[in-house]
Amino acid sequence: MTHRTRFAPSPTGHLHIGGARTALFSWLYARKHGGTFILRIEDTDLERSTVESVNAILEGMTWLGLEYDEGPFYQTHRFDRYGEVMEQLLEQGHAYRCYCTKEELDELRAGQMERKEKPRYDGRCRHRTEPRPGVSPVIRFRNAAEGEVAWDDLVRGRIAFRNSELDDLIIARSDGTPTYNFTVVVDDLDMKVSHVIRGDDHVNNTPRQINILKALGAELPHYGHVPMILGADGARLSKRHGAVSVMQYRDEGYLPEALLNYLVRLGWSYGDQEIFSIDEMIEYFEATDINHSASTFNPDKLLWLNHHYLMHSDPAHVAHHLRWHLGRLDIDPTDGPDPVEVVLAQRERSKTLVEMAQSSRFFYMDFDDYDPKSAQKNLTASSVPVLEELRRRLAGVETWEKEPLHAVLVFTAEDLGLKLGQVAQPLRVAVAGTAVSPPMDVTLYLLGQLRTLSRIDRALQHIQAKKD
The missing domain is CATH 1.10.10.350 (Arc Repressor Mutant, subunit A)
Structure with a gap:
């Protein structure tokens, strides 16, 4: 079997800790099995996607050393392909045009809420054959009304949904732009993705995507849904916990290897081992060993790991990163001692590269x-x-x-x-x-x-x- 994994961030912000861990797990799985790691930029949210966010994601991946074998692929470059598949689904009867207005859908939802029913589209346009004057239709996927959709999740085990719980998903908006769950399916199909490792906030999307893949006659990838990361207060990790972006940790003086080591242990373990080289991560990693429960982010543990890596990494490698921090202090590293020598002198008392650079400033200025x-x-x-x-x-x-x-x-x-x-x-x-x-x-x-x-x-x- 050819193993092909992908990391598919939306460029609406920086590469954050949760996304970096997902990328790492997908990268490790591909590397372990001699497979291919794909980077895909899901930029169909035209209002929120920015070039700055794309660059931040690429910069974060480079700094972490998570090199990709194919990509980056941009969804906005693939609209013609999405249109082809959309027409295929319409012709085969797996999709239909829905002419319901916003007012009608709001009325439908209000009635369901009043009757304490789960809000969902009732399929009233499923059999419509004539267009509705003055209304630009959306396109909906014709979901099966009976049976169930199930898969053996790499992390969570057997997961099943009744098709009756899934309404007819909109796969193209009224302006013709495709929606997330549809573009993901087409991309995974075309890119021959064999294993999808992603956050468990996508569990509810998976049965919808599986049904679309089945309608297209595609072989299904294997799915693994990784539990979320929590802050010390038990809430989902967010900016208020300091988790702004991966590059913030570079700016604060962390080595990429320390952050990768910390991230791999957030939800995955190999016995009682705490310190892993990249080669060890690749050798020991198995998606089936990812924990089912959420992990808690501990800044003190990350700081401890960073000090360990400052102490035990090749001084020349640490000096490579130290030079960047010296530059931020307007220091020319050539106007003074060799940064390798500085690392050897300062690493025992420095927990971060920022501390090391600041305490070494007097050597140069x-x-x-x-x-x-x-x-x-x-x-x-x-x-x-x-x-x-x-x-x-x-x-x-x-x-x-x-x-x-x-x-x-x-x-x-x-x-x-x-x-x-x-x-x-x-x-x-x-x-x-x-x-x-x-x-x-x-x-x-x-x-x-x-x-x-x-x-x-x-x-x-x-x-x-x-x-x-």
């Missing part, structure tokens, strides 16, 4: 001022002899490496009869502007000799200015 508390405690008159002696010795270092730099600190402390911290902290505040930085030998090595000496001079001037 002069800071505007000292942290007040750090300067008050460490840049004092008593620290002048320490800084002056350090400057003299550091100026004479011929090989600017960590070992000789560490030796300067140790010997200076010994010669002045001070503890190492009494030497290192004034120097740290002098060169970094704050009392927090990587180990002092690493900090000096990354900062470089010229910047180090310049910063010490500045600190001495700062102390003198306070005296005056």
Whole structure:
């Protein structure tokens, strides 16, 4: 069997967490089975679809590394094909033109509601053969009146609907534009989609789509409906939980691998394992192992995962993403230490790339001022002899490496009869502007000799200015 899956977002907003998880599950299923992953942009909602949203979706997919094998296909480019299939259904009697006005349908619905019946179209135009003057008809699918439609869902098991619960669905509006459930069917048919993995908010659409596929004589795909993601308060995940877009997590300093690892565990598990490489996700993933119940989004767990990936990923890979964050701070990464070295120095104390970039800014740019508390405690008159002696010795270092730099600190402390911290902290505040930085030998090595000496001079001037 050829496995072909698809991700089919509507470009009415950004790629959000729920959509990204659906894309990931579909991508993993295709990769595991040596199949094809298709990207389809369902942009028939002409009023709400935007180019900006399309670009945001494509950008999100690229950042996550969910490369697609075919596409992106745009539904708005396929209207001629939808028209062909629509005519086929009309000719075969599987669809008909409905001339009911909005007022008539409102009256029908009101009567059903009053009788406490389920609102549904009653099929009154099913046998109409003549057009109705002055009314532009919609086209409805002629749904079976009896029997049931059922499928074995990859996630939820056996699901069945009575056809009597399904009314005759509108598949083309009065202006001729096709509706969602119809375009999805034609696309899945033409693109030979074998497995549809999507959110469980589509469960009610599936029996309608299956019936249209059957009317077209098509082989049915396998369906899997994934439970929703909830916020910590138990409500469906939304903007108020911080889930604006996938790219927001990039902006906040998360690695794509960390987000993918977190998303794959939102509703799927493999024993007690928490950390998965991409290859492990592909090897172990099975749609039938997706949990039936909704998952709760936990920002703290995602942050923990991100720190793990910062610590254990290839430093060159982390540095690739760090450069982008340095750029957002108007830092040119070539004007200072190699970002790979910065990653190695900062990753233990950084939970996000934003933290890493901000705490590394002093390596590349002069800071505007000292942290007040750090300067008050460490840049004092008593620290002048320490800084002056350090400057003299550091100026004479011929090989600017960590070992000789560490030796300067140790010997200076010994010669002045001070503890190492009494030497290192004034120097740290002098060169970094704050009392927090990587180990002092690493900090000096990354900062470089010229910047180090310049910063010490500045600190001495700062102390003198306070005296005056």
